[in-house]
Each structure stands twice: as structure tokens, then as C-alpha cells.
Amino acid sequence: MSNEQESTGGVRTSSAEGGELRERVFGLRTAVLRSDAVTGVFDRITGRERVFASVQAGFGLGWMLVFLFAPLLYIVSLSFWQRGAGGVVVQEFTLANYEYILTESVDLASLTFKNLYLTILFQSLKYGVFVTVGALLLGYVPAYFLGRTVTKWKAALLLLVVLPFWVPLIIRYYAWILVLGNQGLLVSMLGWVGIEASGFLYTELAVVSGLTQALLPFMILPIYNSVNEIDSSLIESAKTMGATPLRSFYEVTLPLTLPGVSAGVILVFILSVGSYMAPALLGAPSNTMVANLIESTFGQNLDWPLASAMGVVYLFVLFGLISVFNRFVGLDDVFGGGAE
Amino acid sequence: MSYVQISGVTKTFGDVRAVKDVSFEAERGEFVSLLGPSGCGKTTTLRMIAGLETPTEGTIEIGGEDVTKQPAYERDIGMVFQHYALFPHKTVGENVGFPLKMRGVDKAERRERVADALEMVRLPGTMDRSPTELSGGQQQRVALARALVFEPNVLLMDEPLSALDRVLRQQMRIELERIQEEIGITTIYVTHDQTEAFSLSDRVIVLDQGELSQQGSPLEIYENPQSEFVGEFIGQSTKLSGTVTADDDGVTLRTDSGLSLESGESNLTHDTPALAFLRAEKLSISKTPTGAANELSATVTTVSYLGEKTLFFCTLATGEEITVAEHGFTNVGEYGSGDEVFITIPEEKLLLVEDASNGEPA
Amino acid sequence: MSSRDELGWAAVKGTTGLVYLFLLFPLLAVVIISFQPSKYPTFPPEGLSLTWYEAFLDSDRMLSALTNSFIVALGASVCAGVVGTITALGFVRRSFPGKNVLSSVLFLPMIISPVVIGVALTAFLTRMGMQKSYLLLIAGHTTLVLPYIFVTVRAQLYGFDRAVEEAAMTLGANELETFFEVTLPLIAPGLAAGMLLAFVISFGEFTATQFWVQPATTTAPIEIYTMVRTSITPMINAMATVLMLITVAVPLALDVLLGKNLILKSGL
Numbered sequence: 001m002s003n004e005q006e007s008t009g010g011v012r013t014s015s016a017e018g019g020e021l022r023e024r025v026f027g028l029r030t031a032v033l034r035s036d037a038v039t040g041v042f043d044r045i046t047g048r049e050r051v052f053a054s055v056q057a058g059f060g061l062g063w064m065l066v067f068l069f070a071p072l073l074y075i076v077s078l079s080f081w082q083r084g085a086g087g088v089v090v091q092e093f094t095l096a097n098y099e100y101i102l103t104e105s106v107d108l109a110s111l112t113f114k115n116l117y118l119t120i121l122f123q124s125l126k127y128g129v130f131v132t133v134g135a136l137l138l139g140y141v142p143a144y145f146l147g148r149t150v151t152k153w154k155a156a157l158l159l160l161v162v163l164p165f166w167v168p169l170i171i172r173y174y175a176w177i178l179v180l181g182n183q184g185l186l187v188s189m190l191g192w193v194g195i196e197a198s199g200f201l202y203t204e205l206a207v208v209s210g211l212t213q214a215l216l217p218f219m220i221l222p223i224y225n226s227v228n229e230i231d232s233s234l235i236e237s238a239k240t241m242g243a244t245p246l247r248s249f250y251e252v253t254l255p256l257t258l259p260g261v262s263a264g265v266i267l268v269f270i271l272s273v274g275s276y277m278a279p280a281l282l283g284a285p286s287n288t289m290v291a292n293l294i295e296s297t298f299g300q301n302l303d304w305p306l307a308s309a310m311g312v313v314y315l316f317v318l319f320g321l322i323s324v325f326n327r328f329v330g331l332d333d334v335f336g337g338g339a340e
Numbered sequence: 341m342s343y344v345q346i347s348g349v350t351k352t353f354g355d356v357r358a359v360k361d362v363s364f365e366a367e368r369g370e371f372v373s374l375l376g377p378s379g380c381g382k383t384t385t386l387r388m389i390a391g392l393e394t395p396t397e398g399t400i401e402i403g404g405e406d407v408t409k410q411p412a413y414e415r416d417i418g419m420v421f422q423h424y425a426l427f428p429h430k431t432v433g434e435n436v437g438f439p440l441k442m443r444g445v446d447k448a449e450r451r452e453r454v455a456d457a458l459e460m461v462r463l464p465g466t467m468d469r470s471p472t473e474l475s476g477g478q479q480q481r482v483a484l485a486r487a488l489v490f491e492p493n494v495l496l497m498d499e500p501l502s503a504l505d506r507v508l509r510q511q512m513r514i515e516l517e518r519i520q521e522e523i524g525i526t527t528i529y530v531t532h533d534q535t536e537a538f539s540l541s542d543r544v545i546v547l548d549q550g551e552l553s554q555q556g557s558p559l560e561i562y563e564n565p566q567s568e569f570v571g572e573f574i575g576q577s578t579k580l581s582g583t584v585t586a587d588d589d590g591v592t593l594r595t596d597s598g599l600s601l602e603s604g605e606s607n608l609t610h611d612t613p614a615l616a617f618l619r620a621e622k623l624s625i626s627k628t629p630t631g632a633a634n635e636l637s638a639t640v641t642t643v644s645y646l647g648e649k650t651l652f653f654c655t656l657a658t659g660e661e662i663t664v665a666e667h668g669f670t671n672v673g674e675y676g677s678g679d680e681v682f683i684t685i686p687e688e689k690l691l692l693v694e695d696a697s698n699g700e701p702a
Numbered sequence: 703m704s705s706r707d708e709l710g711w712a713a714v715k716g717t718t719g720l721v722y723l724f725l726l727f728p729l730l731a732v733v734i735i736s737f738q739p740s741k742y743p744t745f746p747p748e749g750l751s752l753t754w755y756e757a758f759l760d761s762d763r764m765l766s767a768l769t770n771s772f773i774v775a776l777g778a779s780v781c782a783g784v785v786g787t788i789t790a791l792g793f794v795r796r797s798f799p800g801k802n803v804l805s806s807v808l809f810l811p812m813i814i815s816p817v818v819i820g821v822a823l824t825a826f827l828t829r830m831g832m833q834k835s836y837l838l839l840i841a842g843h844t845t846l847v848l849p850y851i852f853v854t855v856r857a858q859l860y861g862f863d864r865a866v867e868e869a870a871m872t873l874g875a876n877e878l879e880t881f882f883e884v885t886l887p888l889i890a891p892g893l894a895a896g897m898l899l900a901f902v903i904s905f906g907e908f909t910a911t912q913f914w915v916q917p918a919t920t921t922a923p924i925e926i927y928t929m930v931r932t933s934i935t936p937m938i939n940a941m942a943t944v945l946m947l948i949t950v951a952v953p954l955a956l957d958v959l960l961g962k963n964l965i966l967k968s969g970l
Contacts, residue, residue: 071827171926
């Protein structure tokens with residue numbers, strides 16, 4: 001962003017030439033911005049608020065329409081077609097994909113599905129619950145600490161929570177391989193203190209802890225925001241009224257942080273259910289989640305219609321969850337709230 | 341033909357009519373104030389003159405040209421905003437130079453004119469500073485310099501002093517008066533503050549709920565309010581309602597509570613329902629009857645000594661509350677709550693206004 | 703403060719420390735191990751060497767993947783920056799029916815599994831007869847990062863004093879001049895923070911990207927994934943460290959150097 005520092009303000013003789021150039025560029029820009037073609041457009045739409053709104057908002061919405069909705073709609077139609085020989089899509093209407101996915105019976109006694117997709121969908125939701133509970137247990141206390149602490153390191157400590165979010169997921173999960181693997185750091189460390197162990201990788205625990213670590217910032221930040229907003233005099237006053245620390249936390253802090261908690265829970269749950277990389281890198285084949293099944297059906301089996309049907313069912317479950325959550329917390333609050 | 345001409349302007353926001361059929365004009369070089377409480381439509385009117393809002397109905401002419409549909413940037417109008425609206429990312433010099441840059445004035449001339457403008461608002465040498473480093477009063481001066489540097493046809497000001505503290509406000513008011521006189525620019529000034537409007541303006545336009553209530557010189561507005569709203573909004577007065585009786589002896593207001601107040605001149609006819617506005621500072625108070633025509637007995641409720649004046653809050657024998665202001669009053673100690681006093685209203689100073697509510701019996 | 707308060711606070715501090723360890727230890731381990739000469743991580747660490755960095759720098763595949771990632775991330779953050787800013791302006795400044803629902807639409811790429819987005823866009827564009835190319839990658843990544851720009855710019859616009867724009871208009875600037883002279887410089891902090899975030903996310907995106915790449919456009923995360931799945935070589939540590947440097951250290955340094963603390967202030 002070059003702001004026109006040259007203008008009437010500073011005496012900056014050393015950059016006189018650059019200033020002149022900028023002046024000329026500015027002149028050119030003015031010429032363009034003032035040209036009939038440009039102002040003519042404004043004249044025509046001045047006062048037509050709606051037109052402006054749809055043009056501006058339409059940029060992003062149009063983008064989503066082309067690159068998100070049209071593709072999603074296309075896989076809906078794809079899900080009613082069939083895979084032909086060699087992965088070719090046969091455009092004949094069929095419900096076979098959905099039948100294949102959904103109609104196998106459920107054994108209520110052991111709550112297992114005799115159907116791969118439903119089993120895995122259920123497993124994804126189960127992992128989602130584990131991860132969400134784990135992230136809440138691990139995330140609440142640091143969020144509380146960050147919200148209440150008065151140290152000058154607060155900004156740096158907050159940054160440390162955000163930083164892992166910038167590290168590519170693949171590296172974050174790779175780091176877990178390095179730590180938990182057969183010849184990993186943890187085995188080596190345990191060996192150092194005299195404990196024999198083989199790796200911890202390719203287990204449910206590895207998948208869940210990897211995901212928990214990856215999604216923890218999404219739990220900590222919203223809770224931190226709501227702790228941060230609490231007027232500390234509220235807690236003080238609870239104490240002066242005779243509440244023990246634990247009691248005042250339970251009576252004052254906890255209820256006031258519930259919006260942050262629910263935002264964090266929704267985010268972490270939704271994101272973990274759709275996870276692909278954690279099970280792919282940290283889990284055994286038995287730890288597969290929905291996203292992995294869709295990927296292998298699409299990429300390896302080249303059964304695009306079946307993969308589409310799986311995707312559509314996943315979307316149904318996702319939007320079902322969202323509409324349930326939406327009754328309690330607006331989605332916009334979940335996403336927009338953190339940044340304001 | 342006047343320089344700025346507002347004709348039958350109405351502005352509707354959804355279902356709300358913010359401005360209703362307002363017409364007024366400003367001569368070249370005239371200082372006109374739009375005065376009224378918040379929500380009276382004065383700011384909306386100003387924004388329509390600036391081109392920041394488009395009137396729903398009516399026309400706005402400047403210098404004989406119809407500018408109703410013209411966007412703000414084509415109108416050549418300088419505007420000073422309530423909270424300065426300086427560009428925080430530009431220096432003071434760049435702020436003041438901005439309108440010149442938009443008009444393609446070259447750098448050297450720009451620099452010179454910016455320096456002159458800053459000189460005029462008594463802020464020389466601040467060019468390279470950031471506006472955020474300046475005090476509120478200084479920021480408003482920069483805003484004024486920015487609005488004047490390109491020698492616009494009209495200067496608009498939207499409550500420019502309201503964000504300043506009392507002392508600064510007074511200084512800036514005097515400064516504004518000086519500058520406006522110096523360059524003689526047609527100025528339209530929006531305020532809710534009577535002192536500002538009266539001290540600065542040639543003409544004051546009082547707006548009430550989007551409608552023009554009265555216009556005239558400060559003197560006319562104050563001494564001759566023509567509506568209940570103006571009577572109540574301007575100055576500090578006690579309102580009494582009654583009916584006019586006019587006979588050979590003159591005009592008398594018989595109040596609903598049974599008082600009889602003689603009035604000097606009035607063009608109200610016999611039997612007109614009317615309101616009297618008893619301006620606090622036009623009343624006098626004494627412990628003993630003076631024998632004057634309009635003398636009312638009352639009881640003091642509270643005495644409030646303010647230094648340059650003293651306010652007496654009293655209750656008339658007929659039950660109405662009345663406020664009396666005495667200037668330079670020193671025997672405050674003699675008055676206390678519960679005292680019986682006599683209040684005199686000079687008959688030539690009794691302000692009568694026709695009661696628009698048509699005097700339903702009280 | 704009572705002793706019970708202090709005890710409680712000490713427990714809070716201790717727990718926080720442990721969680722930070724959980725959050726950061728694995729990443730730290732990668733960095734430390736990347737400087738070790740041995741093939742497998744050992745504890746306590748042995749020796750110090752740049753062997754794996756040399757191997758990484760000798761690998762044309764890795765370098766070209768890194769270049770690809772850079773091109774795509776730059777393209778996507780610029781593209782999303784433009785689209786996201788205009789969109790945020792429309793949402794904050796104008797009123798139109800269904801605004802809340804429509805703004806939720808813009809967050810969907812954040813919550814729908816990237817596998818589904820990847821599959822759907824691939825299937826759709828194949829159907830449209832489009833080839834896999836940088837363009838597809840950039841368009842796909844723009845979709846994925848658009849919400850982040852939208853959120854940060856929108857937040858910036860909420861705290862924006864519109865009188866400043868009106869002042870510019872009365873001073874003779876038309877709508878576009880006002881945008882470039884006043885609006886853009888003032889929302890720049892939010893936009894820059896959003897674009898930085900968009901860059902970082904695009905740079906590290908794997909899940910959807912795996913459907914969109916072809917050999918010539920393979921990005922760094924894809925290359926690392928392939929290496930992790932086939933043969934784990936310590937070169938990955940070096941590459942991962944370099945990637946972390948690009949996505950964490952560089953933005954941070956920029957932030958500090960520019961002295962604006964955009965990232966810290968933006969909340970994400």
C-alpha cells in the first residue's frame with residue numbers, strides 16, 4: 001500500500017523523482033477513475049442500493065455458487081448414476097448407491113452396523129465426541145488462564161496457541177508419527193529411563209490425540225474470548241459475598257463462559273468428524289473415518305457415483321448437526337465472533 | 341435570487357419521514373443555523389445539501405444550479421463533521437491537501453495553499469504531524485482548514501463543536517466567527533445549542549420533528565416565538581395556557597387557572613386560545629408587593645445560586661411552577677424555601693403564542 | 703489472596719503448562735530432530751548436522767513442490783483478498799434480504815470436509831471438461847480461504863467510521879477514489895492479516911489439494927505426504943522445519959518488522 005506521502009506533507013527531496021512518478025501514476029489513475037465509462041456506471045446506479053449490494057456481496061456469493069454449490073449439486077446428481085467399467089460414469093438413474101450405503105441392517109444389541117459406510121460414519125461421530133471432550137478438558141483451563149492472567153507475556157502466550165494453527169496439518173500429524181512411532185521419540189525416551197515399549201502409532205488413541213492437538217486452538221480461543229470479556233469485578237464481588245473460589249467459578253465464571261464453550265464444542269466437533277488426515281496418517285485401517293472412505297472410493301476404486309452418494313449422506317448429517325446447533329448458537333457467532 | 345435554495349424538501353427513511361417539506365434559503369455570505377433537538381431532521385437536511393443523502397422530494401439549488409441529483413463530490417461544498425472525520429492514515433498536510441489533490445492542483449501550489457489554510461486556523465507548522473497526535477480542538481481546526489482550502493461555494497458544519505469541552509467550545513466559536521467573517525463564505529451550521537446558533541448566525545432556522553418551525557434573526561426568534569415549540573425550546577420559560585381577551589384597554593390573557601395577565605402589543609384576537617411564555621430572566625422577584633400590573637404571589641420552592649445568576653423555583657398561588665432568573669443578585673441569603681414572594685412580569689415582555697392545540701378546556 | 707486462591711491458581715498455571723507442552727512439543731521435536739544426523743530420533747539427542755537440509759536442497763522435487771506451493775498460496779490469497787474484501791463491503795455496508803443466512807454460506811468451506819469439497823470440485827470441473835492446472839488449484843484454494851478474508855475484513859469494517867468516507871466525498875473524491883484513498887488504507891490491517899492467514903492455510907493445505915494436483919503442480923504438503931506414506935526419511939524433518947519457517951516465522955517477522963501487530967490484533 002503506497003500512500004501518497006509525497007503530497008503536500010513532507011519535504012522529501014531525496015525521493016523527488018519517485019514522487020513525480022507517483023504523481024503521474026496518480027494523474028493516470030484519476031483520469032481512469034474520472035472517465036465517462038467509470039462515472040457513467042455510477043451515474044446509472046447511484047441511489048440504487050440494492051444493485052450495489054448484489055454486485056458487491058455477489059462477488060463472494062457468486063464465487064461460492066460456482067466453486068462450491070454447483071460442484072455439490074453436481075455430486076448430488078452424480079450420486080444417482082452408476083459406475084461403469086473402468087470408472088466411467090453411466091448416466092442412468094439408480095438408487096443403488098444409496099441402497100448400498102444405507103439399507104444394511106443395524107444390530108441394535110451391539111450397536112454395530114453390518115454396513116461399512118454406516119459403521120464408519122458412526123465411528124467418525126464417535127471420534128468426534130472423543131476429540132471434542134478431550135479438547136474441552138484440555139482447553140478450558142488454558143483458556144481460563146489466558147483470560148485471567150495479567151502477565152506481560154499474555155500476547156506471546158496467546159500467540160503460542162495460535163501458532164500451531166499456521167503449521168501445515170500434514171506437519172503437525174507427521175510430528176506425532178515422529179513422537180509416537182516404533183522408532184519414535186517417545187519409545188527412545190522411555191528406553192532411556194529403562195522402560196521397554198514399542199510404538200503407540202496406528203491406534204484409536206493416536207488418531208484422537210492427534211486430532212485433539214490439531215483442533216485445540218479452536219476450543220481455546222472462543223473460551224478465552226468469553227473469559228476475557230468477564231468483568232473481573234463480578235468475580236471479586238462474588239467472593240466478597242462469601243463464595244469460595246470454586247463456588248464463585250461455578251456460579252459466575254462457568255455460566256458466563258458457556259457461549260465460548262458452545263462455540264468451541266461446535267467447531268471442534270464438526271471439524272473432527274470431517275477429518276481425513278489424522279486417520280490416514282496416525283490410524284490403522286480400522287480407524288478409518290468417513291472422509292477416508294470417500295477418498296478411497298473416489299480415488300482408488302474410481303467409483304465416483306458411490307463416493308458422491310457417501311459425500312451427500314455426510315453433508316446431510318453435517319447440515320443436520322448444524323441446524324441442531326443453530327438452535328442454540330448462530331453459526332455466524334461461531335465464526336464471526338472470534339475475530340471481532 | 342438567493343445563493344442556496346432548499347425547496348419543499350422531504351426525506352423518508354423506510355416509513356420514517358425525517359424531513360417534511362422544508363424550504364429555506366441562504367444569501368451569499370450569510371451564516372444560517374439549523375437549530376433543533378436531536379432527531380429534528382437538521383442533520384439529514386444538511387446531509388442532503390452536501391449530497392450525502394438524496395431528497396425523496398423537493399429540490400436543492402446552489403448558485404442557481406439544481407444540484408438535487410448531483411453526488412457530493414461534484415458539488416464543491418466544504419463540510420465539517422461532528423467528530424472531525426480526519427483521515428487517520430494521512431498527515432495533517434495530506435488531509436488538508438486532499439481536496440486540492442482531487443482537483444488536480446499541482447504539488448507546489450498545493451503545499452502553499454495548505455500552509456495558508458493552516459495559518460488561517462492558527463495551526464502553522466503542523467503539516468507533517470499525524471492528526472491523531474492533535475487535541476480535539478486542533479483536529480477540528482484541521483477539519484475546518486480542509487473544508488475551506490479549496491475555496492468551496494458553501495461551508496456546511498454538522499455540530500462541529502459538540503465533541504469539545506466547554507472552554508474549547510467557546511474559543512472555537514469565536515474563531516469560527518472570525519474566519520467566517522474573514523472569508524465571507526455562505527455557511528450552513530447545524531446545532532442543538534442555542535448559544536452557538538445565536539452567537540454565530542445571521543439567521544436561525546428552528547426545526548421540529550422534521551418540519552420548519554420558525555426562521556428569523558436570533559432576536560426575532562427569541563423575542564417573538566411563533567409556535568409553542570419555539571417558545572419552549574428557546575430560552576428558559578414557564579408556560580401558562582389560557583384565553584385572550586382583547587378590549588379597548590389592551591390584550592389580557594386569562595389563564596385556565598384563573599390568573600389575569602396584561603400584555604402589551606399582540607395581534608391575537610379576542611377569544612383565541614393562547615400560551616404565555618414567561619422568560620425566566622424577564623421576571624423579577626421581591627419580598628414586598630411592588631404594585632405593578634402583572635404581579636403574582638408565589639412561594640419559593642428552591643433557590644439555586646449559580647454565580648452570574650440566581651434561579652428561583654417557585655409555585656404560584658394558583659399552583660403552577662414558575663422559574664425566575666435574576667442576574668447579579670447578591671441578597672440571596674434573604675430568600676429561602678417556603679418564603680412568600682411577589683413575581684412581576686413586565687407587560688411588554690409577556691410573550692403570547694396562539695395555542696395550536698386549540699385550547700381544549702383544561 | 704488466600705492460600706486456597708493461590709493453590710488454585712498454581713494448579714491452573716501448571717495445567718496450562720502441560721497443555722502447552724502437548725500443543726507444542728511434537729512440533730519442537732521435529733525442529734530439533736531435523737538437525738540430528740541419525741536416521742531415527744534418539745533421546746537424549748546426539749550430534750548436530752545439516753545433512754538433511756543438504757539433502758533437501760539437493761532434491762529438485764522438493765524445491766519444485768515448494769515453488770508450486772508458493773505460487774498457489776500467493777495466487778489464492780490475492781484472489782481471495784480481492785473477492786473477500788468486495789464481499790465484506792457488500793455485507794457490512796449494504797442491507798439486503800437474507801443477509802445472515804447468506805453470510806453463513808460464506809463460512810461453509812470452513813466446515814465442510816475438504817475431502818468432499820475436493821471430490822465435488824474435481825468431479826464438477828472434469829464434467830465441464832476442465833484440465834487440472836494451477837488455475838484449478840488457485841480457484842480451489844481461493845474457495846477454501848475466502849471465509850478467513852471475509853471474517854477479518856468484515857471485523858475491520860465494523861469498526862470503521864463512515865464519516866471519513868463521506869468527508870472524502872464532500873472533498874471531491876468519487877466512489878472509487880474514496881475507496882482507494884481512504885477505505886482501502888484503513889481496512890489494510892484486517893485485509894493483510896486475512897491474506898497472511900489465507901496464504902498460510904493455502905500453503906499447508908493437503909486434503910482437498912490431493913484431488914486437484916497433477917505431477918507438474920504437486921505442492922509441498924503432497925510431496926511430504928507421499929514421503930511419509932512410502933518411506934520415512936529424516937529429510938522430511940528438514941522440509942517440515944523449512945515449511946514451518948515459511949508459515950510461522952516469516953509472517954511473524956513481518957508482523958514485528960512492520961510494527962503493526964496485525965496478526966495479534968486480528969484475533970486469529
